Amino acid sequence: MHKALLVVDVQNDFYETGSLPVKDASRINPVINKTMEHRSYKAILASQDWHPANHESFAVNQGKEPFSTFDNGKGIGPVLWPVHCQQDTHGAEFHKDISTENFDYIVRKGTHPHVDSYSIFKENNGADLGIASLLKALDIYELDICGLALDYCVRYTVLDALLFGFKINLIINATKGVEAQKGDVKKTLEEFKKAGVRFKEV
Numbered sequence: 001m002h003k004a005l006l007v008v009d010v011q012n013d014f015y016e017t018g019s020l021p022v023k024d025a026s027r028i029n030p031v032i033n034k035t036m037e038h039r040s041y042k043a044i045l046a047s048q049d050w051h052p053a054n055h056e057s058f059a060v061n062q063g064k065e066p067f068s069t070f071d072n073g074k075g076i077g078p079v080l081w082p083v084h085c086q087q088d089t090h091g092a093e094f095h096k097d098i099s100t101e102n103f104d105y106i107v108r109k110g111t112h113p114h115v116d117s118y119s120i121f122k123e124n125n126g127a128d129l130g131i132a133s134l135l136k137a138l139d140i141y142e143l144d145i146c147g148l149a150l151d152y153c154v155r156y157t158v159l160d161a162l163l164f165g166f167k168i169n170l171i172i173n174a175t176k177g178v179e180a181q182k183g184d185v186k187k188t189l190e191e192f193k194k195a196g197v198r199f200k201e202v
C-alpha cells in the first residue's frame with residue numbers, strides 16, 4: 001500500500017496579496033517544498049480552483065456581499081466569495097515559490113459556472129470527481145494533506161477522503177485557514193481530531 005500527498009489550492013489569490021487572502025499563507029511554502037522532496041509518495045496531487053468569470057460562487061454574480069452565507073441546494077454555497085481564481089489569470093496560478101515540478105497530477109475544480117467544488121474529491125452537489133478511484137487504482141490508501149484554506153477546501157477534502165476510506169495525516173505546519181468566521185480554524189481542527197485525522201509536522 002502506498003501514500004500520496006495532496007497539495008490543496010496553493011494559488012496566488014489565496015496568498016497575502018490575493019483577492020481571498022489567507023493570513024501568513026506564504027509561510028507554508030518552504031514546508032510544502034520540503035515535504036515534496038521526501039519522494040516517499042507514490043503520487044503528489046495538486047488541486048487548482050479554476051473558475052469561469054460567471055461562476056455563481058462569486059458574490060458579485062449573486063448581487064450579494066462577499067462572505068454572505070448562501071445555499072441554493074444545488075452546489076453553490078454555503079458561502080459566497082470575492083472573485084478569485086478565475087481561469088487563466090495571475091490569481092489562479094500556483095504561487096511562484098512552490099516547486100510545481102514535483103506535481104504528478106493537477107486537478108482543476110470549480111470549472112462549471114453552476115457548481116462550486118471545495119473538495120478535491122467531490123463537487124459541492126456531491127458529484128464524484130473520480131480522484132478517490134484514481135488513487136485506489138494506484139494502490140494508495142493513505143494521504144498526507146496540506147495547503148489552503150484549512151477551514152474550507154482542506155476541510156472538505158479531508159472529510160471526503162475519510163468517507164472514501166483513506167487514512168489521513170494533516171501536515172499542521174503546512175496549512176492555514178481563511179477564518180471567514182472567527183473560530184473556524186479551531187472548530188475545524190477539533191472536528192478533524194474527533195474524526196481520527198492524525199496531525200504531523202514536517
Ligand SMILES: [Zn+2]
Nearest residue numbers: 049051085110
Ligand atoms: Zn473557489
